[in-house]
Amino acid sequence: MAAYQFFKQVNKNFDRAAGYLEIPKGLLSQIKACNSTYHVSFPLRRDDGSVEVLHGWRSAHSTHKMPTKGGIRYALEVNEDEVTALAALMTYKCAVVSVPFGGAKGGIRINPSQYSAAEIERVTRRFTFELIKKNFIGPGLDVPAPDYGSSSREMAWILDTYQSMVDSLDSEGCVTGKPIEQGGISGRTEATGRGIYFGLREACDNKEDMEALGLTTGLEGKKVIVQGLGNVGYYAAKYLRDAGAIIIGVAEVHGGIYEEKGVDIEKLRDHLRETGSIREYSEGRFIEESAGMLEMECDILIPAALENQITAENAGRVNARIIGEGANGPLSSEADAILLEKNILIVPDIYLNAGGVTVSYFEWIKNLSHIRFGRMDRRYEENAMSRLLNAIEGLTGEQFSDDDFKRIGKGPDERDIVDSGLEDTMVMAYHMLHETAGKFQTDLRTAAYISAIKKVAVSYEQMGIFP
Numbered sequence: 001m002a003a004y005q006f007f008k009q010v011n012k013n014f015d016r017a018a019g020y021l022e023i024p025k026g027l028l029s030q031i032k033a034c035n036s037t038y039h040v041s042f043p044l045r046r047d048d049g050s051v052e053v054l055h056g057w058r059s060a061h062s063t064h065k066m067p068t069k070g071g072i073r074y075a076l077e078v079n080e081d082e083v084t085a086l087a088a089l090m091t092y093k094c095a096v097v098s099v100p101f102g103g104a105k106g107g108i109r110i111n112p113s114q115y116s117a118a119e120i121e122r123v124t125r126r127f128t129f130e131l132i133k134k135n136f137i138g139p140g141l142d143v144p145a146p147d148y149g150s151s152s153r154e155m156a157w158i159l160d161t162y163q164s165m166v167d168s169l170d171s172e173g174c175v176t177g178k179p180i181e182q183g184g185i186s187g188r189t190e191a192t193g194r195g196i197y198f199g200l201r202e203a204c205d206n207k208e209d210m211e212a213l214g215l216t217t218g219l220e221g222k223k224v225i226v227q228g229l230g231n232v233g234y235y236a237a238k239y240l241r242d243a244g245a246i247i248i249g250v251a252e253v254h255g256g257i258y259e260e261k262g263v264d265i266e267k268l269r270d271h272l273r274e275t276g277s278i279r280e281y282s283e284g285r286f287i288e289e290s291a292g293m294l295e296m297e298c299d300i301l302i303p304a305a306l307e308n309q310i311t312a313e314n315a316g317r318v319n320a321r322i323i324g325e326g327a328n329g330p331l332s333s334e335a336d337a338i339l340l341e342k343n344i345l346i347v348p349d350i351y352l353n354a355g356g357v358t359v360s361y362f363e364w365i366k367n368l369s370h371i372r373f374g375r376m377d378r379r380y381e382e383n384a385m386s387r388l389l390n391a392i393e394g395l396t397g398e399q400f401s402d403d404d405f406k407r408i409g410k411g412p413d414e415r416d417i418v419d420s421g422l423e424d425t426m427v428m429a430y431h432m433l434h435e436t437a438g439k440f441q442t443d444l445r446t447a448a449y450i451s452a453i454k455k456v457a458v459s460y461e462q463m464g465i466f467p
């Protein structure tokens, strides 16, 4: 079988959208091209004293806005094509949700589960050191974040390595997705999954679209299957479940769990964390061949693991009405065409999983401004609201309870502000995509690319490169 060419797949989506636009060919080629990729190999001394050579990549796809931004992936499948494709997706994603960054992505070819925490720390610090040497990291240059196989723990090591080598007032903004104590922001861990929930909520609230799919409006009672119970899959499932959807299936690497009444995702995640697998989980039906769960009947299917999961081979058997792309590139372009033909609503990755980079943007702003959101005005707003409630009491004779004062008069803390900014971003972007799809009589993915290409093109034109 020919090797999967992820960047080519992304460019197929790009070309389809570009066909709707009158943009000069040269400018389209500039938008599509990857600006630079750095491939580094470096040694790791393992805990047993042996030495291994590891490979890492960082691609800065587009520098039309600075800094560039994108996660760092730790996985055995990492290669240059994958990192480049993911960097390109970041460019388009940031443009769709109007986050002012160029796209980037990094990856280290390693299976983190086979290494101790001390080894992963050495790998992370060395990779960061290599990026610093080549000017591939910095608050105004390129800002990594967590991705598949990495979390706030690795981001803290990146920050510490950067700060120990670079003396700069804004150094905290060199990486996002950090622990709160190290300059992170409330709500970043959950952000991608929460954004997926906001996006699917908007999609399911559209009466006409739901009728066309033979579904009722709203998330209540919708049957959902999630592939991948990691950061993205878990939080997407959690917020959908909290809104009334039923998580009937979870597919993981070593099998899946099916439970018509709803999987207890907290319990399943704890089991996965403790044992490294969902085998021997005591509830629901265990499904040995978890890839088959992508073909089970459900209302919403959320692939939230890796790219290229639904291809020409299995797309014809997919039995969902809506696909919400939690992962980057989970559908091949051939699968995309088959699924659209089957009248399945596809909510695309470059919109749906943009919650992570949106809240990373908020974190970066917080780091550069050196102040937590809400610090200056929370108490002021509370006092203003109290004055208003007192005035209403005076005018109406109505008495508010202490509880009313607390509930209505609560000023926003950082979490409230982040959540409100995330919701606003996801809601506005969904309606913009929906409108674009209607205007061009096309699907949401093509609409998302149309919108992204137009925005990046305007940036280049403003730079005077393409008068």
Ligand code: NAD
Pocket (backbone or CB within 6 Å): 146, 147, 148, 149, 150, 192, 227, 228, 229, 230, 231, 232, 233, 251, 252, 253, 290, 304, 305, 306, 307, 326, 327, 328, 353, 354, 356, 357
């Ligand atoms: P993660 O490492 O936290 O979790 C991934 C999960 O998927 C793991 O539990 C893993 O066991 C499981 N998995 C791997 N292969 C699988 C398979 N074949 N079948 C079923 N399960 C499988 O990673 P994540 O951060 O949740 O990222 C998942 C996807 O979302 C990636 O495509 C990533 O690029 C994308 N993404 C992540 C973020 C973020 O903020 N973390 C933001 C946007 C997009």
